[in-house]
Amino acid sequence: MAVYTEVADDELHAFMAGYDLGNVLSFKGIAEGVENTNYLIHTDAGPQILTLYEKRVSTKDLPFFLGLMEHLASSGLACPVPVRDREGQMLRELAGRPAAVISFLEGLWVRRPTTDHCAALGQTLAKLHIAGKNFAMNRANALSVTGWRPLYEASGNGADTIAGALHHELGEELDALEKGWPRDLPQGVIHADLFPDNVFFLGKEISGVIDFYFACNDALAYDIAICLNAWCFEPDAAFNITKARALLRAYTALRPFTEEELEALPILARGAAMRFLLTRIYDWLNTPAEALVRPKDPMEYVRKLRFHRGVGSARDYGLGE
Amino acid sequence: MAVYTEVADDELHAFMAGYDLGNVLSFKGIAEGVENTNYLIHTDAGPQILTLYEKRVSTKDLPFFLGLMEHLASSGLACPVPVRDREGQMLRELAGRPAAVISFLEGLWVRRPTTDHCAALGQTLAKLHIAGKNFAMNRANALSVTGWRPLYEASGNGADTIAGALHHELGEELDALEKGWPRDLPQGVIHADLFPDNVFFLGKEISGVIDFYFACNDALAYDIAICLNAWCFEPDAAFNITKARALLRAYTALRPFTEEELEALPILARGAAMRFLLTRIYDWLNTPAEALVRPKDPMEYVRKLRFHRGVGSARDYGLGE
Numbered sequence: 071m072a073v074y075t076e077v078a079d080d081e082l083h084a085f086m087a088g089y090d091l092g093n094v095l096s097f098k099g100i101a102e103g104v105e106n107t108n109y110l111i112h113t114d115a116g117p118q119i120l121t122l123y124e125k126r127v128s129t130k131d132l133p134f135f136l137g138l139m140e141h142l143a144s145s146g147l148a149c150p151v152p153v154r155d156r157e158g159q160m161l162r163e164l165a166g167r168p169a170a171v172i173s174f175l176e177g178l179w180v181r182r183p184t185t186d187h188c189a190a191l192g193q194t195l196a197k198l199h200i201a202g203k204n205f206a207m208n209r210a211n212a213l214s215v216t217g218w219r220p221l222y223e224a225s226g227n228g229a230d231t232i233a234g235a236l237h238h239e240l241g242e243e244l245d246a247l248e249k250g251w252p253r254d255l256p257q258g259v260i261h262a263d264l265f266p267d268n269v270f271f272l273g274k275e276i277s278g279v280i281d282f283y284f285a286c287n288d289a290l291a292y293d294i295a296i297c298l299n300a301w302c303f304e305p306d307a308a309f310n311i312t313k314a315r316a317l318l319r320a321y322t323a324l325r326p327f328t329e330e331e332l333e334a335l336p337i338l339a340r341g342a343a344m345r346f347l348l349t350r351i352y353d354w355l356n357t358p359a360e361a362l363v364r365p366k367d368p369m370e371y372v373r374k375l376r377f378h379r380g381v382g383s384a385r386d387y388g389l390g391e
Numbered sequence: 392m393a394v395y396t397e398v399a400d401d402e403l404h405a406f407m408a409g410y411d412l413g414n415v416l417s418f419k420g421i422a423e424g425v426e427n428t429n430y431l432i433h434t435d436a437g438p439q440i441l442t443l444y445e446k447r448v449s450t451k452d453l454p455f456f457l458g459l460m461e462h463l464a465s466s467g468l469a470c471p472v473p474v475r476d477r478e479g480q481m482l483r484e485l486a487g488r489p490a491a492v493i494s495f496l497e498g499l500w501v502r503r504p505t506t507d508h509c510a511a512l513g514q515t516l517a518k519l520h521i522a523g524k525n526f527a528m529n530r531a532n533a534l535s536v537t538g539w540r541p542l543y544e545a546s547g548n549g550a551d552t553i554a555g556a557l558h559h560e561l562g563e564e565l566d567a568l569e570k571g572w573p574r575d576l577p578q579g580v581i582h583a584d585l586f587p588d589n590v591f592f593l594g595k596e597i598s599g600v601i602d603f604y605f606a607c608n609d610a611l612a613y614d615i616a617i618c619l620n621a622w623c624f625e626p627d628a629a630f631n632i633t634k635a636r637a638l639l640r641a642y643t644a645l646r647p648f649t650e651e652e653l654e655a656l657p658i659l660a661r662g663a664a665m666r667f668l669l670t671r672i673y674d675w676l677n678t679p680a681e682a683l684v685r686p687k688d689p690m691e692y693v694r695k696l697r698f699h700r701g702v703g704s705a706r707d708y709g710l711g712e
Contacts, residue, residue, distance in 0.1 A: 073422040078502040095497040095593065098431055101394040101420035110419055110431060112438070112497060176416040176433060181399040272416065359680070 073099035075107045075122045075165050082111075082120075085164045088155040089171060091115040105283060107167075110174065117174035118153065122167040127283055129168050134209045135282050136160045136170055138202070138259060145201035147194075148278040150175055177270025177277030183301050186274050188313040191301060192320030194276045195264065199290045199325055202259030211262065211286040213345050215251045218244060221348040228355040232368050236351075240344070243375065247341050252289070252334040260293035261285055265300040291331040294321060295338035298387060299346065299374050307373040315388025322389070335384040343378055347371035394420035396428045396443045396486050403432075403441075406485045409476040410492060412436040426604060428488075431495065438495035439474065443488040448604055450489055455530045456603050457481045457491060459523070459580060466522035468515075469599040471496055498591025498598030504622050507595050509634040512622060513615075513641030515597050516585065520611045520646055523580030532583065532607040534666050536572045539565060542669040549676045553689050557672075561665070564696065568662050573610070573655040581614035582606055586621040612652040615642060616659035619708060620667065620695050628694040636709025643710070656705040664699055668692035 077085075077097075086094050092114025100108050107122040123132060136152045140160070143151040150172040152160040162169055180187050211217075222244055229236040261268075263284040270277045294317075302314040327335075350368040357365045381387070398406075398418075407415050413435025421429050428443040444453060457473045461481070464472040473481040474492040483490055501508050532538075543565055550557040582589075584605040591598045615638075623635040648656075671689040678686045702708070 079499045080503065082499070093593075094499065096495075096591075097499060098419075099422035100431070101422050110421070117433070174417075178400045178403070178415065178418060182401065270417075272414075 073101075073107050073109075074124050075167055077109065077120075077122070077165050081165060085162070085169070086111070086113070086171075088157070088162065089153060090156060091118065091153065091171070111171075119150065119172045119174050120164075120169065121172060122164060122169045124167065131209060131283075132161050132168055132170075134207045135285060137207055138205055138285055139172070139282055141205045142198065142201050147197055147201050148175070148276065149282070150278065150280055175270055175278035175280060177272050179267045179269060180271055181266070183266055183313070185310075185313050185316045187271065188301050189316040189320040190271070190274065190276045191264070191269060191297060192317040192322075193324060194269070194279060195261070195293060195297060196321045196324035198261060198279065199258050199293065205259050209286045211260075211288040213262070213284070213349070214288055214292075215247060215341060218247070218344060218348055221352055225348070225351045225355055229351050232351060232354065233372055236372065240347070243340070243344060243379070247337065247344060250337055251341065252330065252337065255289035255291055255331055255334055256328060257287060258290045259285060260288050260290060262288065262293060262296065264293065264297050289331075289334075289338070290325075291327065291334060292338050292342065294318070295335065295342040296346075298339050299342050299371070303370075303374060303377075307370070307377075309377050311386070311388045318387060318389045327389075332384045332389065335387060335389070336378060336381040339381070339387070340375060340378040343371050343375035347375055394422075394428050394430075395445050396488055398430065398441075398443070398486050402486060406483070406490070407432070407434070407492075409478070409483065410474060411477060412439065412474065412492070432492075440471065440493045440495050441485075441490065442493060443485060443490045445488065452530060452604075453482050453489055453491075455528050456606060458528055459526055459606055460493070460603055462526045463519065463522050463603075468518055468522050469496070469597065470603070471599065471601055496591055496599035496601065498593050500588045500590060501592055502587070504587055504634070506634050506637045508592065509622050510637040510641040511592070511595065511597050512585070512590060512618060513638040513643075514645060515590070515600060516582070516614060516618060516638075517642045517645035519582060519600065520579050520614070526580050530607045532581075532609040534583070534605070534670070535609055535613075536568060536662060539568070539665060539669055542673055546669070546672045546676055550672050553672060553675065554693055557693065561668070564661070564665060564700070568658065568665060571658055572662065573651065573658065576610035576612055576652055576655055577649060578608060579611045580606060581609050581611060583609065583614060583617065585614065585618050610652075610655075610659070611646075612648065612655060613659050613663065615639070616656065616663040617667075619660050620663050620692070624691075624695060624698075628691070628698075630698050632707070632709045639708060639710045648710075653705045653710065656708060656710070657699060657702040660702065660708070661696060661699040664692050664696035668696055 095112040097109045097111040100110050102108055105126045106124050109120040111118045111120050139149055140152055142149050153171040154160055160170055222240060227237050268281045269279055298314055302310050304310055347368055350366050350371055353365040354368050416433040418430045418432040421431050423429055426447045427445050430441040432439045432441050460470055461473055463470050471493040475481055481491055543561060548558050589602045590600055619635055623631050625631055668689055671687050671692055674686040675689050
């Protein structure tokens with residue numbers, strides 16, 4: 071939620087002269103994106119986002135992220151499109167950082183998603199998975215099951231400062247996930263971070279999906295498990311099965327689940343809760359007090375994880391009855 | 392440089408329904424404005440700024456600031472115009488804060504102003520002063536000469552942690568300013584904070600002046616003294632007389648100085664340097680490490696103050712020869 075890298079007006083003019091976007095009419099640093107610096111630029115050719123990639127994003131992954139956005143947009147998914155400069159490049163450098171200009175998407179993200187929003191999300195997620203099928207590049211999911219133990223160990227007993235005996239509880243859960251994690255589910259490109267702030271709506275329609283900087287190849291159903299966590303719980307931690315059913319039905323209408331996916335849904339949901347819980351715990355324990363970004367509350371995901379542990383089958387998510 | 396107050400999408404929709412601006416297409420918190428929270432909103436009627444006034448701005452002053460912008464804009468000055476809601480109100484409430492929608496101005500602020508930029512500034516400042524003459528409301532300048540001693544005393548010997556014996560040096564300077572401060576100069580509405588980041592350019596033309604939240608009634612020439620400090624020094628602290636001459640000539644071509652103003656220019660410039668030095672010292676000593684806003688370096692204004700103390704007459708600023 072911050073501008074980490076300041077760009078001067080003359081630097082910006084020189085940079086933007088490389089694009090076929092006409093004059094720069096304004097530029098404002100925007101308080102969005104935890105990882106990168108984003109400017110909203112008004113140009114003669116319309117509004118654009120200028121992103122400067124900060125240290126937490128690995129430079130070698132940028133061609134995957136930008137290429138994926140271009141691929142998905144050309145397949146008809148509403149998402150930002152990297153603008154190529156006059157030499158055909160999507161990725162350049164500005165103020166000592168890798169930088170890209172990306173088309174601006176109108177729309178607002180929804181703080182309190184309704185069942186309608188969840189249904190729209192399910193449909194869009196299925197479209198994303200279908201459109202991603204013939205994308206040629208690959209990127210492993212650094213935050214899948216094999217990435218969790220190092221994160222868990224990095225926080226160690228510190229987790230117990232968040233909730234008593236949490237370190238032990240997560241250790242047992244991690245053992246179970248590593249043992250039971252499904253490995254043969256249908257794979258493809260997943261968004262991997264499709265929280266409400268990454269989905270823009272105009273009215274009840276999705277106007278676009280943003281922030282592909284965690285996208286990777288993994289089990290498609292794992293992406294749905296992330297969305298169940300991010301969209302289908304109420305502020306009081308109650309699971310809203312009506313929203314989950316709407317999401318899952320809209321998704322499976324376009325891409326039906328295999329029997330194995332249906333069966334794996336509860337463990338995938340536990341894994342997804344674990345993944346966000348572990349990064350939240352890490353950030354909670356390691357964000358300096360003077361940081362520009364406030365860490366998110368890990369307890370929200372402790373409660374979600376505990377809910378999923380009590381789930382018997384995909385029926386509990388509103389599917390299959 | 393921060394979003395202090397978060398606004399949810401449904402709160403925003405409810406608020407914006409009070410205006411005749413059509414649909415809200417997007418809104419982004421922008422990293423501009425140290426005192427207030429600003430959102431850039433795209434609406435069917437074009438881009439707007441939504442400002443939420445935070446604690447440092449006194450609510451009782453808001454009708455003056457908003458009324459002034461409306462007055463200046465209707466007098467032909469390029470500045471943001473407060474948008475009135477369907478009931479004719481400029482000032483409303485959102486998320487527990489006083490809030491206003493203000494027209495968005497295209498343009499970029501210039502990090503390294505040239506002589507041409509300074510000339511354009513002089514002309515615009517004169518227009519602002521002329522347009523302000525028949526504005527009916529009044530607001531005293533809380534940061535004029537009588538406001539400096541309390542600020543000076545609030546920092547006390549802390550100033551010496553910035554430069555050795557600075558507390559003593561400023562005490563002597565303050566005595567001299569209080570004794571010699573001119574009281575009978577032509578008065579009017581001044582901007583009082585016309586730094587480069589408050590002046591937008593499109594090419595060499597000024598597209599607008601923003602941030603009227605220090606505006607007040609005071610000596611018109613004091614506003615020029617602020618600009619001499621803010622626009623006419625180089626990064627190495629050298630005074631650029633060519634820029635000052637361009638600024639002053641462009642200004643006086645539209646509003647000639649009186650003899651008294653010409654004579655007072657050096658002490659006004661010392662006073663303006665003192666005013667920004669004192670608030671910078673205060674902020675330097677009192678900004679907590681975890682603050683979202685980094686304080687500005689006071690030493691820049693120590694050097695400027697020392698320069699003005701060596702000035703003999705307005706001739707040294709490029710005028711009167």
